[in-house]
Amino acid sequence: MPQNVVITGANRGLGLELARSYANEGDRVFACCREPESATELTELAQQSDGQLTIHPLNVVNEAHRQALAAVLTGTPVDVLINNAGVYPQKGADIGDLEARGWLEGFYVNTIAPVLLAQTLLPNIRSGKRRLIASVSSKMGSLADNSSGGAYAYRSSKAALNMAMLSLSHDLRDENITVILLHPGWVKTDMGGVNAQITTDKSIAQMRAILDRAGIDDSGSFFDRDGSIISW
Structure with missing residues (x-):
C-alpha cells in the first residue's frame, strides 16, 4: 500500500534521491527543504x-517552520x-581552528532538530501504519570506529544524534514506533565530495532495503548501508 513519507533536506543529494525513489513507487512524499524556490531538481x-x-x-x-509543517499535515x-x-560543520578544522558558533550550529541541525x-510530528506518526522514524547518521559518529580523529564538530553531533535516537527508541517502543539510524556510506554528493566511495544510486538502494524491512525488533539499531550493525 502507498505510504506517506516525510523527508527533510530533500532538495539535493541523498534527500532528493530518496524522495525520487519513494515517489516513483507511488508513495506520497512530503519533500522538505529550506529554500524551495531554489530547489530546481526537486x-x-x-x-x-x-x-x-x-x-x-x-x-x-526553525520552530515556526516545524509547526507550519505540522499544520499542513494535520490529520495526515x-x-x-x-x-x-x-x-x-567546520570541515577540515584542526584543534587550533575550532570555535563554538559553528560547533553549536552543527549540534542544532544534526542532533537537536531531528x-x-x-x-x-509524533501525532501523525502514531496514526501511521509503518510508524518508522529513520535518521541519517554517520559511522563518523561511532566512538568504536574513530581511529583517525579530527572532525570534532561533525563526529560529536552525530554521536549525540545516535544517543538521542536510542533514547527515543526506548521511549516509543511501547507504542510500536520504530526508531533507527542509518549510515549511508561515503557518498558522492555535495557533502561527500568527488573522492567519495559510492554513488548516490547505490546508497539509496541499500538504504531502501533497510527502510522497507525495518520493524519494531530493529528499533534502536544503528545500521551500516549493507544492513550490518555499527557499534556505538
Whole structure:
C-alpha cells in the first residue's frame, strides 16, 4: 500500500534521491527543504509526479517552520519520517581552528532538530501504519570506529544524534514506533565530495532495503548501508 513519507533536506543529494525513489513507487512524499524556490531538481520532480510529491519549506532549526509543517499535515498519518537534513560543520578544522558558533550550529541541525521534528510530528506518526522514524547518521559518529580523529564538530553531533535516537527508541517502543539510524556510506554528493566511495544510486538502494524491512525488533539499531550493525 502507498505510504506517506516525510523527508527533510530533500532538495539535493541523498534527500532528493530518496524522495525520487519513494515517489516513483507511488508513495506520497512530503519533500522538505529550506529554500524551495531554489530547489530546481526537486521542483522538476514534483511537476512530474502527478501530485505524488509536494514541496514544503522547512528550516529544521526553525520552530515556526516545524509547526507550519505540522499544520499542513494535520490529520495526515505519517508512515515514515526520514531525518536527512544535515551539515558538516567546520570541515577540515584542526584543534587550533575550532570555535563554538559553528560547533553549536552543527549540534542544532544534526542532533537537536531531528528530535524536535519527531516530537512535532509524533501525532501523525502514531496514526501511521509503518510508524518508522529513520535518521541519517554517520559511522563518523561511532566512538568504536574513530581511529583517525579530527572532525570534532561533525563526529560529536552525530554521536549525540545516535544517543538521542536510542533514547527515543526506548521511549516509543511501547507504542510500536520504530526508531533507527542509518549510515549511508561515503557518498558522492555535495557533502561527500568527488573522492567519495559510492554513488548516490547505490546508497539509496541499500538504504531502501533497510527502510522497507525495518520493524519494531530493529528499533534502536544503528545500521551500516549493507544492513550490518555499527557499534556505538
